[in-house]
Amino acid sequence: MQAWVDGRPQATLGLGNRGLAYGDGMFETLRVTAGQPRLLRRHLQRLAEASRRLALPLDLAQVEHEIARYAQAMGEGVLKLIVTRGDSPRGYATDPAAQPQRILQASALPAYPPSHASTGVVLFPCTTRLALQPALAGLKHLNRLEQVLARAEWQGGAFAEGLMCDTEGRVIEGVFSNVFLVTGRTLYTPDLSRCGVAGTLRAELLARAGSEGWVARVADLTLGDLAAADEVFVCNSVYGIWPVIACGELKWPVGVVTRTLQRLVRALLDS
Amino acid sequence: MQAWVDGRPQATLGLGNRGLAYGDGMFETLRVTAGQPRLLRRHLQRLAEASRRLALPLDLAQVEHEIARYAQAMGEGVLKLIVTRGDSPRGYATDPAAQPQRILQASALPAYPPSHASTGVVLFPCTTRLALQPALAGLKHLNRLEQVLARAEWQGGAFAEGLMCDTEGRVIEGVFSNVFLVTGRTLYTPDLSRCGVAGTLRAELLARAGSEGWVARVADLTLGDLAAADEVFVCNSVYGIWPVIACGELKWPVGVVTRTLQRLVRALLDS
Numbered sequence: 250m251q252a253w254v255d256g257r258p259q260a261t262l263g264l265g266n267r268g269l270a271y272g273d274g275m276f277e278t279l280r281v282t283a284g285q286p287r288l289l290r291r292h293l294q295r296l297a298e299a300s301r302r303l304a305l306p307l308d309l310a311q312v313e314h315e316i317a318r319y320a321q322a323m324g325e326g327v328l329k330l331i332v333t334r335g336d337s338p339r340g341y342a343t344d345p346a347a348q349p350q351r352i353l354q355a356s357a358l359p360a361y362p363p364s365h366a367s368t369g370v371v372l373f374p375c376t377t378r379l380a381l382q383p384a385l386a387g388l389k390h391l392n393r394l395e396q397v398l399a400r401a402e403w404q405g406g407a408f409a410e411g412l413m414c415d416t417e418g419r420v421i422e423g424v425f426s427n428v429f430l431v432t433g434r435t436l437y438t439p440d441l442s443r444c445g446v447a448g449t450l451r452a453e454l455l456a457r458a459g460s461e462g463w464v465a466r467v468a469d470l471t472l473g474d475l476a477a478a479d480e481v482f483v484c485n486s487v488y489g490i491w492p493v494i495a496c497g498e499l500k501w502p503v504g505v506v507t508r509t510l511q512r513l514v515r516a517l518l519d520s
Numbered sequence: 521m522q523a524w525v526d527g528r529p530q531a532t533l534g535l536g537n538r539g540l541a542y543g544d545g546m547f548e549t550l551r552v553t554a555g556q557p558r559l560l561r562r563h564l565q566r567l568a569e570a571s572r573r574l575a576l577p578l579d580l581a582q583v584e585h586e587i588a589r590y591a592q593a594m595g596e597g598v599l600k601l602i603v604t605r606g607d608s609p610r611g612y613a614t615d616p617a618a619q620p621q622r623i624l625q626a627s628a629l630p631a632y633p634p635s636h637a638s639t640g641v642v643l644f645p646c647t648t649r650l651a652l653q654p655a656l657a658g659l660k661h662l663n664r665l666e667q668v669l670a671r672a673e674w675q676g677g678a679f680a681e682g683l684m685c686d687t688e689g690r691v692i693e694g695v696f697s698n699v700f701l702v703t704g705r706t707l708y709t710p711d712l713s714r715c716g717v718a719g720t721l722r723a724e725l726l727a728r729a730g731s732e733g734w735v736a737r738v739a740d741l742t743l744g745d746l747a748a749a750d751e752v753f754v755c756n757s758v759y760g761i762w763p764v765i766a767c768g769e770l771k772w773p774v775g776v777v778t779r780t781l782q783r784l785v786r787a788l789l790d791s
Binding site for chain 1: 600662695
């Protein structure tokens with residue numbers, strides 16, 4: 250399906266675009282099933298947060314309407330929305346009157362091996378560290394060189410994802426996923442107020458944990474916490490949940506909490 | 521003058537471009553005078569460094585040839601080169617065989633008030649901090665949201681530049697300049713191994729200081745060091761050198777070392 254720019258079919262972008270020049274903008278990647286964008290509320294919430302913190306005044310009702318129309322036309326797949334600060338002359342200064350630009354693109358669901366979800370995945374322990382930048386932490390902004398460098402650390406199919414720590418050694422996230430640890434009835438996921446992308450499925454799991462009988466905690470987590478966990482899983486809003494069975498020397502079983510959450514998430518994303 | 525993409529006139533870019541998606545690439549901004557790109561060796565050196573550290577295998581002889589041709593056609597102004605990792609399917613994974621993409625754009629010299637160079641400038645003390653990321657430090661990569669946020673902290677003409685510190689409080693750079701302090705016969709400029717952009721004019725000044733009778737030192741610098749300096753100036757390869765006369769409560773005179781370096785730099789950039 251052809252891309253849309255500001256609501257109209259368009260395949261290209263001007264070279265003065267600030268998304269290209271500075272990574273000046275943010276993006277969202279939505280799973281579309283049966284013509285419906287999944288976890289749409291969560292994606293719009295994160296856009297609203299990015300809009301506020303990057304001072305990019307976005308008309309969220311318009312964005313929601315466009316995503317709904319585009320998803321309907323797609324039917325199934327991955328919908329990527331990029332919001333940039335549009336074009337500007339050279340230089341970092343922003344024009345307060347500039348209208349944010351909306352780019353919608355469709356792609357097929359990634360063809361991950363079914364075993365990722367069933368028997369679990371092995372994480373590559375990335376040496377690329379996430380810098381501590383509270384001004385950008387949590388946002389899915391367009392400055393993603395850390396992820397590009399981390400993803401380039403491994404090739405081939407032995408590792409489905411990589412594990413990233415921050416520059417002070419805390420466990421933060423996967424390259425394109427969030428991380429959860431399960432210890433007893435408690436779900437732990439890293440605090441993302443210094444770095445990391447606060448995923449929409451992460452937010453959904455944190456919100457639902459209570460009603461499912463678990464306790465959810467956002468905390469600073471170390472590799473020692475990871476080693477001590479009963480279960481570990483990674484998640485994102487496209488593939489759902491993958492049990493993690495190993496990372497470096499560490500190993501975990503695929504546990505009952507992970508399996509239960511997988512069923513819950515499948516209902517949210519797939520059906 | 522029309523932009524070139526990979527050596528040919530082209531005004532647009534595909535939406536799958538990794539420069540847009542992830543800021544996956546780097547750029548250079550060259551002053552062009554009398555058809556000649558100035559400080560070209562230094563710009564090519566920084567490109568080579570970025571090419572190596574971002575694993576973007578660039579044909580530097582080709583880049584040099586293109587810049588020379590484009591600058592000749594421009595005559596005078598600012599030449600901006602953006603190098604991206606080209607297009608790719610969705611996802612952070614890079615294709616080792618992908619050819620980097622070269623974008624050349626021309627713009628007029630910025631119309632800075634002549635007083636910036638003559639009577640000096642006042643720096644805005646930015647509250648946006650630079651994160652510590654040794655993997656990207658020194659490079660002029662396309663992930664520049666910190667600069668966008670910092671530049672948005674002030675409006676109007678009272679401040680010509682902003683001063684940025686890192687997240688641990690060290691003085692690092694301007695938003696679009698490097699910073700030097702002068703104390704006696706010694707030039708100090710911040711160490712940029714944790715964050716910051718290692719400017720080409722900064723490199724040129726460091727290399728020339730010895731032959732001009734000064735000592736040049738790259739060091740960790742604090743606001744206290746700034747306060748104690750005899751002279752302060754900011755520089756970049758487009759405007760040259762601006763004396764700094766104030767930042768917040770701090771004030772400095774326009775000193776003889778700054779004036780001497782301005783003459784030297786004018787010869788490099790303007791004539």
